[in-house]
Each structure stands twice: as structure tokens, then as C-alpha cells.
Amino acid sequence: MKQTFSIALAAVVASMLISGHTGYANPNQKNANSNAGNAKPIQTQSSEGEIDSLTSRQQLYDRLSTVTGIPWYRIAAVDQYERTLSKARPKARPQLGSIVGIYIDEEQWAGPLNPDSSDNVPASIQWFNGIGRDGDGDGFADRNNDLDLLYSVANRLLQYGGSTEDDFSIGVWEYYHNSRAVQRIQQFSNIYATFGRLDLYEHAFPVPVGTNYSYRSTWGNARGWGGRRTHEGTDIFANHGIPVRSTCYGVVEIKGWNPYGGWRIGIRDLNNYYHYYAHLSGFDKTIGIGTIVKPGQTIGWVGSSGYGKPGTQGKFPPHLHYGVYRDRGLIEWAFDPYPLLRRWEQDERNRLKAANR
Ligand SMILES: [Zn+2]
Numbered sequence: 325m326k327q328t329f330s331i332a333l334a335a336v337v338a339s340m341l342i343s344g345h346t347g348y349a350n351p352n353q354k355n356a357n358s359n360a361g362n363a364k365p366i367q368t369q370s371s372e373g374e375i376d377s378l379t380s381r382q383q384l385y386d387r388l389s390t391v392t393g394i395p396w397y398r399i400a401a402v403d404q405y406e407r408t409l410s411k412a413r414p415k416a417r418p419q420l421g422s423i424v425g426i427y428i429d430e431e432q433w434a435g436p437l438n439p440d441s442s443d444n445v446p447a448s449i450q451w452f453n454g455i456g457r458d459g460d461g462d463g464f465a466d467r468n469n470d471l472d473l474l475y476s477v478a479n480r481l482l483q484y485g486g487s488t489e490d491d492f493s494i495g496v497w498e499y500y501h502n503s504r505a506v507q508r509i510q511q512f513s514n515i516y517a518t519f520g521r522l523d524l525y526e527h528a529f530p531v532p533v534g535t536n537y538s539y540r541s542t543w544g545n546a547r548g549w550g551g552r553r554t555h556e557g558t559d560i561f562a563n564h565g566i567p568v569r570s571t572c573y574g575v576v577e578i579k580g581w582n583p584y585g586g587w588r589i590g591i592r593d594l595n596n597y598y599h600y601y602a603h604l605s606g607f608d609k610t611i612g613i614g615t616i617v618k619p620g621q622t623i624g625w626v627g628s629s630g631y632g633k634p635g636t637q638g639k640f641p642p643h644l645h646y647g648v649y650r651d652r653g654l655i656e657w658a659f660d661p662y663p664l665l666r667r668w669e670q671d672e673r674n675r676l677k678a679a680n681r
Pocket residue numbers: 555557558559644645646
């Protein structure tokens with residue numbers, strides 16, 4: 325019976341991963357969930373201090389990988405997914421360790437029926453079926469210890485099989501019971517595996533700096549087509565055919581036609597932000613769902629597609645509509661990308677200047 329269930333589950337998880345199914349509607353139909361201006365973007369640039377912590381994190385993942393047999397990039401993906409949830413809901417998920425992002429509440433850690441909710445004795449935690457384990461070998465399952473936190477989650481994931489990708493996805497599903505968690509962790513894992521490192525926070529401006537374009541802050545303006553929707557993004561006006569580039573390291577989550585956005589692409593990054601590029605005239609032929617991209621990589625071209633059935637174009641001047649959405653675990657919230665765009669544009673100007681010196 326258990327065997328049959330596992331196989332059925334594996335099929336479900338595998339099909340979700342193959343189809344890139346997201347379980348939510350396209351961003352243009354998410355207005356009910358948006359809270360204009362309320363959701364502030366988190367700092368997305370990596371500072372020097374963060375790079376130090378990335379080095380320490382890499383060491384932790386490598387160490388845990390040796391112990392558990394799980395590749396470091398899958399451990400890193402779980403940790404990063406947890407970190408993005410905590411950044412989105414810091415009150416509900418306070419930081420437990422010093423550099424890992426894993427959050428496990430007391431009851432889960434000690435076991436739901438454990439009379440001592442702050443239990444740190446591995447044998448009794450195990451008796452009450454708690455998640456907490458001793459990862460660093462000091463004899464205690466300490467909920468504030470980085471290695472104990474990471475090892476406890478890894479240990480739970482490994483209960484559902486070995487360390488192969490399918491087994492791992494089943495473990496992730498059993499742990500979260502949330503198909504988006506499975507998809508995110510798969511996406512993050514693929515990004516880390518592709519680049520072989522954790523420091524993937526550089527950004528690029530979505531059209532080449534130096535070409536003719538213009539944009540201004542239009543957050544929350546009413547818009548002309550599709551009923552009462554407010555504008556969730558920034559319009560960058562540029563000539564038809566100007567390259568549209570990924571702003572981040574990420575993975576292509578959606579590509580195709582949408583009645584509002586026309587030919588559009590959605591890219592997920594490691595902050596669990598969803599970058600949305602609409603009204604394109606076409607897609608770069610190397611881009612498909614699941615493609616891993618880096619900042620500055622061409623994904624398509626500026627156009628005026630949208631506001632009708634597939635192929636409709638020319639109903640408005642050519643421009644790139646760029647939006648950013650933040651995953652909060654169950655719903656996504658749009659926030660104003662304008663300040664980010666200004667910063668990325670300036671950073672790119674500085675890089676160009678430095679290169680021409
Ligand atoms: Zn727009």
C-alpha cells in the first residue's frame with residue numbers, strides 16, 4: 325500500500341516538475357493579491373558581509389553533503405527556500421540559526437506530544453517523533469544550531485528514500501505538502517547546480533544601457549485595457565526589436581501568450597522573486613521553460629504584443645512591461661520595481677564606465 329502511494333506521488337511530483345506547473349494564475353490576474361506599495365523589496369545586492377556568510381554557508385552545505393550523501397545544491401536550495409519564506413514573514417518565522425534560513429517551530433522540533441517543548445535530548449525527541457537531531461555531534465539537538473537545523477531537515481527528507489532527485493522531491497513533498505515548495509526547491513537546486521556557487525545576486529537592466537529608452541515610475545496607475553486593473557510594474561519605452569535581457573540569475577518559469585501581456589516570460593530568482601517581461605515581439609530561441617538564465621542574457625525583444633488573441637500587436641506603442649512579484653508561500657504580491665530598475669541601471673553604467681577606462 326505504501327509502495328503504491330509512493331509511486332503515485334512520484335508521478336505527480338515528476339509531472340509537476342516537467343510541466344513547470346505553478347498552480348497560480350498569470351501575474352496579470354493577480355490583482356486581488358497585490359498590495360501596492362506595502363510590500364517592500366528586500367535588499368537584493370550582495371554586500372561584502374553577505375559574501376563572507378555565503379562562504380560559511382557553502383562550507384556548511386559541503387559538510388552536510390558528505391554526511392548525508394545529498395548533493396550540496398539540493399541542501400542549499402532547501403535552505404534558501406526557507407530563507408525566502410522567513411524574509412517574507414519575519415514575525416512568524418524568526419531567525420533560529422546564525423546563517424541558515426531553516427525555520428522549525430518548537431512543537432515540530434520536539435515532537436507534537438512531547439511535554440517538554442524545548443527538549444534538546446535527541447533520544448526523547450526521536451521518541452516523540454520530533455524533527456530535531458544532533459548534526460554537529462555535541463550530544464544535543466539544538467534548535468539554534470546551524471548544523472543541527474540543516475541536518476534535522478536533511479534527515480527528515482531522507483526518510484522518504486535515498487538521495488536521488490526523485491526521492492529527494494518526494495521527501496520535499498512529504499515535508500511541505502505544498503507543490504510550490506517542491507517547484508521552488510527544484511528551481512533553486514537547478515540554478516545552484518548550473519553555476520556551481522551561491523553568489524548569484526548580480527543584476528542587469530532589462531534593456532541594454534546606452535540604447536534609446538525611457539521609463540518613469542507608473543506604479544498603481546489605472547490602465548486602459550482589461551477592466552479595473554492597476555498598473556503593477558514599470559513600462560520601459562524602447563524601439564521595436566531592442567533586446568530584452570534577464571535582470572537576474574534565475575530559471576524561466578513561464579513563456580508564451582497571455583491576453584494582457586502578449587508574448588511574455590516569467591523568470592524566478594533565488595530571492596523567490598518572479599520577474600515578468602511582457603509585450604515582447606518574440607523570444608530568443610535558446611529560451612524555454614526551465615532554461616537557466618543569467619543577468620544580461622537576451623530572452624526576447626521589445627514589441628507591442630498583447631490586448632487580444634494570440635499574435636495581436638500594435639495596439640499601443642512598443643514597450644517592455646516589467647513587473648516583479650514576491651512569493652509569500654501561498655500567494656504572490658507585486659511590488660514597485662522602479663527603485664530596483666534605477667539602481668541596476670546605475671550599476672550597469674558604472675560597470676560600462678569601468679570597462680571603458
Ligand atoms: Zn506596463
